Amino acid sequence: MNLRYHLLDVFTNRRFGGNPLAVFTDPPLDLSVSTMQAIAKELNLSETTFVFPPQDPANDFRVRIFTPAAELPMAGHPTVGTAWLLARLGKFGAIDGSKSIIFEEGIGPIEVTVKADNDGKPARVHMRQPLPTFLDILHDRAAIAAMLSIALDDLHPSAPCQVVSSGLPFLYVVVTSLEAIRRVSLRLDRWQAILKGSAAEQVFVTTTETEYPGSTAHSRMFAPALGVAEDPATGSASGPLGAYLLKYGLVASDEMVSEQGIEMGRPSFIDIHVGRRGDQVANVSIGGECVYLGQGALYLD
Numbered sequence: 001m002n003l004r005y006h007l008l009d010v011f012t013n014r015r016f017g018g019n020p021l022a023v024f025t026d027p028p029l030d031l032s033v034s035t036m037q038a039i040a041k042e043l044n045l046s047e048t049t050f051v052f053p054p055q056d057p058a059n060d061f062r063v064r065i066f067t068p069a070a071e072l073p074m075a076g077h078p079t080v081g082t083a084w085l086l087a088r089l090g091k092f093g094a095i096d097g098s099k100s101i102i103f104e105e106g107i108g109p110i111e112v113t114v115k116a117d118n119d120g121k122p123a124r125v126h127m128r129q130p131l132p133t134f135l136d137i138l139h140d141r142a143a144i145a146a147m148l149s150i151a152l153d154d155l156h157p158s159a160p161c162q163v164v165s166s167g168l169p170f171l172y173v174v175v176t177s178l179e180a181i182r183r184v185s186l187r188l189d190r191w192q193a194i195l196k197g198s199a200a201e202q203v204f205v206t207t208t209e210t211e212y213p214g215s216t217a218h219s220r221m222f223a224p225a226l227g228v229a230e231d232p233a234t235g236s237a238s239g240p241l242g243a244y245l246l247k248y249g250l251v252a253s254d255e256m257v258s259e260q261g262i263e264m265g266r267p268s269f270i271d272i273h274v275g276r277r278g279d280q281v282a283n284v285s286i287g288g289e290c291v292y293l294g295q296g297a298l299y300l301d
Helices: 033-043 076-088 141-147 178-182 188-194 235-247
Strands: 002-010 019-024 047-052 061-066 098-105 108-116 122-129 133-138 161-165 169-174 202-207 217-223 228-231 255-260 268-277 280-288 290-299
Touching: 002 076, 019 076, 033 047, 033 061, 047 076, 061 076, 076 098, 076 108, 076 122, 076 235, 076 280, 076 290, 122 235, 122 268, 141 188, 161 235, 169 235, 178 202, 178 217, 202 235, 217 235, 235 255, 235 268, 235 280
Parallel strands: 019 047, 061 098, 169 202, 217 255
Antiparallel strands: 002 019, 002 290, 047 061, 098 108, 108 122, 122 280, 133 161, 161 169, 202 217, 217 228, 255 268, 268 280
16 A cells, blocks of 8 residues: 655745654545544654545535554644645635635634635645633642753743633643743653643743744643654644633733744744634634645555
């Protein structure tokens, strides 16, 4: 069995930046979950996607997303990158300005909009995310600081350490400065004691002090339970991040950019839009650019 895949970088406009993604656009319909998981583990990228015909004809494609350790119900950079690639391959037909499609993912339908350049090639992709749900606040801030190898006073004094989810829960931790976030190093022993087996095993650390003038937040994400020591760009966490920053008055604008992956040498830039009606979040979307790297094949019995 010859399985061809494409490789691209997501949330960047240059090669070897952003978050790498492998996309299998035409896998066999009977490809087993165990084989997909084994492939994702073999490639060892943050995520690998497999594109199938939709189960519901109201949708356009079914997308299954795997980290090296688990299948995800939804994720940002795989959704954005898969849509960009399918558009590049002409799977959507001609794009006049922009085109919206529906991906069938584990949490349900996800709307994705591809915006084209003047030549009709995909330029930017944005995905509509489920509205974020604000969940538990973790009150032992000293334990969280120790888990991140930073001091207690490095944590932002008015920003709670809170779990927020748009399909995949993350613990959001705000620190006071770039200097503090650069010192973050996740201690697995403390992570196991505090978060392993909990509703939110993924840790998203951010600060509103940024390296790039066009950015709103500087972020890092750690997901050892998913086989991802650190992620260079996390779309599924970025929509809730925007809602979190607005909720706690850390930013004023509904339009944001989260820079991520800087410490890994893979700069990533994620557009965030939070639509509001009064004080209520009405819609959330994230997006960005992609760069094509190449393709390959796996040979399986």
